[in-house]
Every structure is written in C-alpha cells, then in structure tokens.
Amino acid sequence: MTDSSFYPVGTPGQPWGAVELDQWRSRQSRLRRYDVDIVPRIDALAERYEKLAYGKLDYAGEHFALLALRDRHLDPALPTALLTGGVHGYETSGVLGALEFLETSAADYAGKVNLLVAPCVSPWAYERINRWNYDAVDPNRNFRADGPAREATALIGLVQSMPGPVLVHIDLHETTDSDESEFGPARAARDGKDFEAGIIPDGFYLVDDSENPQPEFQRSIIAAVEQVTHIAPPDSKGEIIGSTVVEHGVIEYPLKGLALCPSITGARYTTTTEVYPDSPRTTPEICIRAQVIATRAALDFALAHA
Numbered sequence: 001m002t003d004s005s006f007y008p009v010g011t012p013g014q015p016w017g018a019v020e021l022d023q024w025r026s027r028q029s030r031l032r033r034y035d036v037d038i039v040p041r042i043d044a045l046a047e048r049y050e051k052l053a054y055g056k057l058d059y060a061g062e063h064f065a066l067l068a069l070r071d072r073h074l075d076p077a078l079p080t081a082l083l084t085g086g087v088h089g090y091e092t093s094g095v096l097g098a099l100e101f102l103e104t105s106a107a108d109y110a111g112k113v114n115l116l117v118a119p120c121v122s123p124w125a126y127e128r129i130n131r132w133n134y135d136a137v138d139p140n141r142n143f144r145a146d147g148p149a150r151e152a153t154a155l156i157g158l159v160q161s162m163p164g165p166v167l168v169h170i171d172l173h174e175t176t177d178s179d180e181s182e183f184g185p186a187r188a189a190r191d192g193k194d195f196e197a198g199i200i201p202d203g204f205y206l207v208d209d210s211e212n213p214q215p216e217f218q219r220s221i222i223a224a225v226e227q228v229t230h231i232a233p234p235d236s237k238g239e240i241i242g243s244t245v246v247e248h249g250v251i252e253y254p255l256k257g258l259a260l261c262p263s264i265t266g267a268r269y270t271t272t273t274e275v276y277p278d279s280p281r282t283t284p285e286i287c288i289r290a291q292v293i294a295t296r297a298a299l300d301f302a303l304a305h306a
Contacts, residue, residue, distance in 0.1 A: 034123040109299055
C-alpha cells in the first residue's frame with residue numbers, strides 16, 4: 001500500500017536538490033561517538049592484528065579514519081576471509097558483532113585463514129544512527145569503483161590491496177523497525193516517489209547471492225544461529241521484505257547487480273546477515289551473539305569446503 005504521510009523534507013513528487021539535502025543534514029544529530037565507542041576497541045585489538053587506516057572521510061569538518069584489522073602475517077597458502085560491519089551505521093550489532101568476533105573467536109582461526117575485518121564501514125552514519133552517509137547516499141547500493149559513496153570506494157580499494165582471492169565474505173546487518181518509520185519514507189522523499197509500506201520480519205534471516213547461490217552454506221549458518229535466536233518466518237506471500245524465501249530464513253538478491261557490499265570480493269561464499277533487534281524476543285546481547293555465531297558458522301563451512 002502507499003502511505004499518504006510524507007517525510008518532512010522536500011516537496012512530494014520532487015527529488016531532492018541541494019536545499020533539501022541541507023535540510024536533511026540539519027536533522028541529523030550526533031548521538032554517539034565513533035572515536036569513543038569503536039576506535040579504542042580497534043586500537044586494543046591492534047596488539048594482535050595489523051591495524052590498517054584504509055581511508056579518511058571529511059564531512060563538513062568532521063574527520064573519520066576508516067579502520068580495518070587483519071592478520072599480521074599473511075600466508076599465501078591460506079584462503080582469505082572478509083568480515084564487514086556497519087555498512088549501514090545504524091545497524092549496531094553488525095559493528096559490535098564484528099568487534100566481539102575479533103575479541104572472542106578470531107584466534108580459533110589463526111593458521112587457517114587470512115582474516116580481514118572492517119568493523120565500522122560508515123562511521124558518520126554510526127554516530128547519527130543512520131542508514132545513509134553525509135551525502136544522503138546508501139553505501140550498500142553503491143559498491144562500485146566509480147560510485148558516489150566514499151565509504152564504499154575506500155573498502156573496495158582495501159580489498160584490492162589484499163593478496164590472493166577471497167574465499168568467504170560475511171557482511172553483518174540488521175533489519176529494524178526504523179526501516180519503515182524513517183529510512184523508507186526518507187528514501188521515497190529523496191527520490192520524489194511515493195512511499196510503499198512493507199512488513200518488517202520478526203527474526204533473523206540471511207541474504208544469498210542469486211547469481212551464485214550457495215544453499216548449503218546458508219543452511220549451515222541458519223542452523224547455528226537458530227540455537228541462539230529465532231529465525232524470521234515468511235509472510236503470507238512466502239516472502240521476507242518482498243523477496244521469495246528460498247530456504248528456511250534465506251532470501252536472494254543479485255549482489256553485483258545491486259552493487260551490494262558482498263559483491264566486491266568475488267568470493268565463492270557470501271552472506272549478508274540480518275538481525276532484528278526490535279523483537280520482544282531478543283536483546284542487544286543476543287543480537288551481537290547471533291552475529292558472532294553466524295560468522296563462525298560461515299567460516300567453518302567455507303574452510304571445510306574450500
């Protein structure tokens with residue numbers, strides 16, 4: 001259905017210009033601190049991993065170092081694994097799950113894989129609890145070398161600097177109630193379109209690549225995560241967020257066609273996790289744990305089938 005309410009920036013039916021972009025920016029307040037919440041945990045991990053500053057953002061005088069961690073000694077005989085969080089800065093358990101994996105679980109994979117982790121791809125958006133970057137651009141529809149999202153192009157450059165191919169890429173996300181209350185209406189207003197309301201699924205699900213489906217891989221992750229949190233059921237149409245459920249808790253997108261983050265590696269195994277933090281059946285701690293469990297299950301399967 002079409003929601004008759006309209007986002008309070010812009011004119012219905014007209015895409016935003018510079019004036020509307022400035023109005024939208026004026027509505028974005030810093031609600032938390034990347035340099036306080038995230039950077040110190042990355043610095044602490046730099047005792048065990050090589051800390052990489054792979055880019056720098058300068059948004060209206062605010063500076064953000066784009067930071068990643070990787071194994072200090074890269075073994076060319078081993079496969080590479082990429083873990084990304086915070087592509088959408090407001091999806092908190094993705095950021096914290098990537099860090100907790102490094103702090104609690106990554107040591108179990110030493111000598112098995114060359115690990116590269118970018119815990120917070122979009123730090124400006126992390127601070128504003130927003131989906132978009134400063135330019136009202138969604139990085140996760142713009143992972144291409146000539147794209148407008150600096151967060152995305154910087155990550156592409158980082159991946160290209162790694163020796164050897166990537167075997168597995170796990171991209172940690174959330175689906176939240178604010179997707180319908182804030183970000184869907186904002187996107188429609190920005191693009192001069194009507195807002196088409198959808199249904200937020202209650203539970204965890206995964207996004208596979210329709211151009212390179214790996215059902216057994218996704219199934220192994222769902223089975224592991226199901227031990228710590230509930231899996232999203234399909235709606236009355238057999239869908240989750242408008243896409244057909246192809247396996248229990250799994251939908252598919254054409255990753256490269258949509259310029260999504262997991263398309264940048266060419267990895268055989270890719271997955272996008274989607275935690276639902278607004279469910280009354282979960283907690284922030286469970287959401288973070290689900291991200292860690294999903295990461296471990298993905299690595300275990302990929303390494304067993306390398």
